[in-house]
Amino acid sequence: MPDTPGDAHQSLRDLVYVQLRERIIEGEYPAGRRLVERELAETMNVSRVPVREAMQRLEQEGFLTVQARRGAVVAEFGPAEAEHFFAVRESLEALAAQLAAQHATPAGLKSLERILTRTRKAAEAGRLRETVSLNADFHRAIVELSGNPLLQDMMAPLDGRLRRLFRLTSGPESTSPMCTEHEQLLAAIRSRDPQAAADLARRHVAGTRAFALSALGS
Known part of the structure; x- marks a missing residue:
């Protein structure tokens, strides 16, 4: 107390x-x-x-x-709000992935692997709510691995909006591609390839944006 x-x-x-x-x-x-x-x-x-x-x-x-x-x-979270959100997130997620590839510790990489393993199991079992939560955990962990306190402070307020967006737009058909893209991103970070990690993060956010906007629009 x-x-x-x-x-x-x-x-x-x-x-x-x-x-x-x-x-x-x-x-x-x-x-x-x-x-x-x-x-x-x-x-x-x-x-x-x-x-x-x-x-x-x-x-x-x-x-x-x-x-x-x-x-x-x-507040509403429609296509217009999502566009603003993704415009910011794409740049920050790419920066986080780039820095994570440069600064991630072995313990941090193990943590990412564990999150990804749990995400894949939850997705295959059809536990959508758990998958969505773990998806957000994966992105949050990459930000933490960036080693940049300012970036962490900037991303923290976006975490809740990210989870809300995932809950609004995610479906069973989106979880397998998401896991595959996360595996590719983890491989780039583990390989200490900042440019590849940034490019993959940017591509992942772009794909998420297209899927989310389609779901919100319908």
Whole structure:
């Protein structure tokens, strides 16, 4: 338990934030749903203060928007939002892969291998939710292997949006190609080939963009 009232408040605020974000990512709170501070506080059995602070953070990260006369609603994630997201992600993912090929440790490479093995098993077993979660873990691990704290800070806010996009657009038909591309990317990083890793990462994001936009458009 937290040692001070300030710690307790921060922990409660963070807990509320994580729960609300997960409900949005998993689709329990779909796009357009109005979130009422008082109702959320009652449902989560907390005061309105941590709920308000969590909602403000979610708004800053693009999960909520404030509309006139409606208040806070879950933000849309349609083709336009996806295009903006992918434009940023393509450059940052390529940079992360390039740096990972230069700085990845043996332990880091083992971690990537374990994630990829679990992803392939989950995909083959048809466990889509687990596959989506592990997919995000794989990309997050590459960012960590970059060894660049600034890049990690820049990518962290995008992680939740990436998971939400995967949940909205991924299907059984997309998991096998995804695993194959991840295997190729891991091979380039393991081979210490920064250019190949960057090119593969960029190509992977481009393929994901095309698939996601098609799914969102339909």
